[in-house]
Amino acid sequence: MEDARRPGQASLVRRARAARQGRRRSGAVLSIATVGALILGLFLGAPAAYADDYPSWDDVQAAKANEDAAANEVGRIQGLIASLTQNVADTKAAAEAAGNEYFAAQQALDAQARRLADLQGQADTQKKVADDTASKAGQIAAQLSRDGGDTTALQLFFSKSTANTDELLQRLGQMDRVLSGTQAIYDKALEAKNTAQSLTDQATSAKVERDRLAKIAEEKMQKAQAAADAAAKALANQQTYLGQLQAQLAALQDTTAKTVAQYQAGEAARAAAEAARQAQLAAERQAAEEAARQNGGGGGGNSGGGSVGSGGWVRPFGGYQSSGYGYRVPDCDVWGCSSSFHAGVDLADGSCGSPIFAAHSGTVVYAGWNGGYGNYIKIDNSDGTGLATGYGHILNGGYNVSGGDWVNAGQVIAYAGNTGGSFGCHLHFEVYQWGSTINPINFMENQGVYMG
Numbered sequence: 001m002e003d004a005r006r007p008g009q010a011s012l013v014r015r016a017r018a019a020r021q022g023r024r025r026s027g028a029v030l031s032i033a034t035v036g037a038l039i040l041g042l043f044l045g046a047p048a049a050y051a052d053d054y055p056s057w058d059d060v061q062a063a064k065a066n067e068d069a070a071a072n073e074v075g076r077i078q079g080l081i082a083s084l085t086q087n088v089a090d091t092k093a094a095a096e097a098a099g100n101e102y103f104a105a106q107q108a109l110d111a112q113a114r115r116l117a118d119l120q121g122q123a124d125t126q127k128k129v130a131d132d133t134a135s136k137a138g139q140i141a142a143q144l145s146r147d148g149g150d151t152t153a154l155q156l157f158f159s160k161s162t163a164n165t166d167e168l169l170q171r172l173g174q175m176d177r178v179l180s181g182t183q184a185i186y187d188k189a190l191e192a193k194n195t196a197q198s199l200t201d202q203a204t205s206a207k208v209e210r211d212r213l214a215k216i217a218e219e220k221m222q223k224a225q226a227a228a229d230a231a232a233k234a235l236a237n238q239q240t241y242l243g244q245l246q247a248q249l250a251a252l253q254d255t256t257a258k259t260v261a262q263y264q265a266g267e268a269a270r271a272a273a274e275a276a277r278q279a280q281l282a283a284e285r286q287a288a289e290e291a292a293r294q295n296g297g298g299g300g301g302n303s304g305g306g307s308v309g310s311g312g313w314v315r316p317f318g319g320y321q322s323s324g325y326g327y328r329v330p331d332c333d334v335w336g337c338s339s340s341f342h343a344g345v346d347l348a349d350g351s352c353g354s355p356i357f358a359a360h361s362g363t364v365v366y367a368g369w370n371g372g373y374g375n376y377i378k379i380d381n382s383d384g385t386g387l388a389t390g391y392g393h394i395l396n397g398g399y400n401v402s403g404g405d406w407v408n409a410g411q412v413i414a415y416a417g418n419t420g421g422s423f424g425c426h427l428h429f430e431v432y433q434w435g436s437t438i439n440p441i442n443f444m445e446n447q448g449v450y451m452g
Contacts, residue, residue, distance in 0.1 A: 054080065054241065060248045070252050077249045084238045084245070091231040096369045098220070098227035103371020105217040110343055112213050113436035116206040123199035130192035137185040214435045221366050221378075225403050228368025232402070289355045289412050308410045313447040316359045316391065317416065317427040319349030321452050325439045343437040344390065345451055348426035349416075352395060356414040356427055358407040359389045359444070367403045373428055374420025377401065377413055386435075392428035393419050 055063075055073060063073035308314050323346035362381035365388070370376035373392030377399070381387045395417030407413055418425045431440040441451045 054245075055248055057248070060251055064252055074249060074252050077245050077252070081242065081245050081249070084242055088231070088234045088238050091227070091234040095224070095227040095231040098224040099369030099376075100371045102217070102220040102224040102366075103373065105213070105220040106370075109210065109213040109217045109435060110437050111341075112206065112210045114341070116203060116210050119199055119203040119206055123196050123203055126192050126196035126199060130189050130196055133185055133189035133192060137182060137189055140182045140185065210436075217435065224368055224370070225366050228366075229403060231368075311447045311449075312360060312409055313444060313449050314357050314359050314410045315444070315449050315451065316357050316389070316429050317347040317349070318354060319347050319426075321441075322346045322348040322426060325441055344392070344428050344430035345440050346426050346428055347451070348424065352415075352417055352425035353398070354416045354425075355412045356391055356394065356416055358409055358411045358413050359429070359431075359449075360387075361409045362388070362407065364401050364403055364405045364407060364413075367399055367401060370420070372421035374422060375399065375414075375417065376420075378432075379407060379413075386433050388432040390428075390430035390432065390437075392430070393417055393422045393426060395419070395425075 055077060060073065063069040323342055325342060325345055327340055328342050329340075356377075358379060360379070360381040362379040362383075364377060365380045366376065366378040368376065370392065373390070375392075375394035375396065375398065377391045377394065379389050379391075381389055391414060393416065394414040396419060398415035398417055399413075400415070401407055401411075401413045416425050416427050422428075429440055430437050431443045432438070444451050
């Protein structure tokens with residue numbers, strides 16, 4: 001564990017907050033010209049005939065009165081729809097590719113951090129062996145020094161008594177064994193000292209490599225977040241314009257409605273029914289989240305989540321612990337195998353779509369695809385302590401927050417899914433210290449939150 005924030009971590013949080021504030025400011029002053037620019041940018045790379053202009057309902061009504069004009073308008077709208085769809089697909093693919101690179105970079109960083117910890121542990125052990133052995137050798141040397149004035153051996157040597165001669169040989173043999181043992185102890189101390197120094201040198205090199213990998217992982221995360229934001233923007237634009245384009249296309253192709261107004265009346269009724277259905281679903285989801293909070297707790301043996309404990313930390317998910325932290329036998333299926341080192345804790349409740357809660361207050365520094373973790377959120381909870389939390393395998397479309405958002409402990413940030421290298425809906429939860437994962441079970445229990 002280090003005593004100071006890693007280079008770039010503070011600036012990353014500042015950039016995330018600035019981005020969030022920037023989005024709010026820009027949303028407040030959005031002008032007609034800006035809307036036009038967004039529409040133009042939406043179809044960047046699309047055919048020019050489809051990128052400059054969207055049809056109005058007046059255009060559709062005018063085209064509907066003429067068969068040739070209607071055919072032309074149908075072609076134009078179909079091109080816009082195709083461009084929207086392609087843009088979503090392209091940005092999604094780019095976001096997944098960037099997320100996979102971020103995942104690989106973080107995995108490399110975590111592996112190097114474990115190697116560093118192992119080397120440092122071995123170096124500390126060997127240093128203790130060297131110190132203890134050297135101390136023992138010193139004690140023996142001091143004892144021999146104190147015995148140096150003893151003339152008994154010389155007296156025995158010059159004695160003509162056979163018994164005394166036998167005693168002399170026995171004494172000399174004992175002294176030889178003591179001296180040999182002392183040399184062996186000295187050799188052991190020297191070997192341990194040299195080994196400790198070698199391991200310390202390796203640990204120093206490993207730390208340099210870990211810091212290099214930490215910078216790469218941060219850069220990959222920033223690029224992946226930018227790609228995820230672009231994909232989210234493309235999807236939002238599609239959701240904004242696709243419905244109207246499809247409705248306009250349907251109106252042109254509808255032979256039963258003579259006017260746009262007739263078509264729109266039918267669509268309005270269908271939209272009202274869908275809005276009522278969505279409102280009902282939202283109410284049910286809110287009730288489920290509240291039930292999860294009521295059943296949850298900050299600590300103890302409760303298996304719920306969402307209630308803020310006395311230390312400000314929250315169990316991020318209900319259910320039970322399905323897999324712990326550390327080395328394990330990989331899970332395999334036809335798509336491949338999971339990692340042999342599990343860098344987090346898995347929590348499952350047997351269902352998909354259950355709420356995921358922020359384990360602690362902080363800034364969302366990443367919300368997007370993250371390789372084997374699928375849809376993923378990372379929150380900087382540090383406030384100068386280097387702590388962060390990660391949430392993996394989020395449901396497709398299950399994000400409740402975006403990069404740059406501030407979240408409070410216990411806030412619903414997402415919904416559990418089965419994305420990435422997952423074998424069933426659950427939450428993969430991680431705790432980071434200065435960029436590398438640590439045991440989340442031990443950490444959370446130290447905060448009074450039971451993860452069993």
